[in-house]
Amino acid sequence: MKRQCYALDLKDDPELIAEYEHWHKAENGWPGVRKSIIDAGITDMQIFRTGNRLFMIMDTCDDYEAAKKAAMDASNPAVEEWEKLMWKFQQPLPWAGENEKWIPMKKIFQL
Template sequence: MKTFLLICDLKDEPEAIEAYDKCHQAVPEPILESIQESGILEMNIYRWKNRLSMILRTKDDFNFEKKEQLDLANPKVQEWESFVGQYQQNLPGTPPHWKWALAEPIFNFEAKKD
């Protein structure tokens, strides 16, 4: 299993933050299916103010290029991305089309097993 952390900023507006939180309380089934079909086993999104962090746990053969191709070929995913995209903004220093940026791991700790 692979683990990834991605970050994204929401527009720093209370209405955008509230709307983004609300739409994730009832993610449409076709979106959940597309997440699973891409090889993602677990996805968690956390928010601090307008900063989002997404933890992905994926199959070993998961890659972002394949997921992007699947997403581009799925009209439901494109509709969802457009919908949630209205609440997101680019992170400083990222290309204009990026919403989520992949964070680089710099430290890992695992407790010793008895």
């Protein structure tokens, strides 16, 4: 198992943040998107929020590859539609590259 952590900002608008959280409740998630996450080898995913900053923890199979997941997503209409909807709420971190959303975080401490 590998653990990966990512960060992303939401637009700093309470109504948009509330709607983003609405879409992430279990009963409002899209089954096709959930399936794509599992099919890519992600065994657990959690998203936390403070203010408008998001922090995502992903546990993956040892052979998980982000590039493979991105290719799978690009050919999945449900995931593409989901990502388009999510972009309504999200904004890149100031240091993100072009077309980069979730930014990998570097582990700097472990107990």
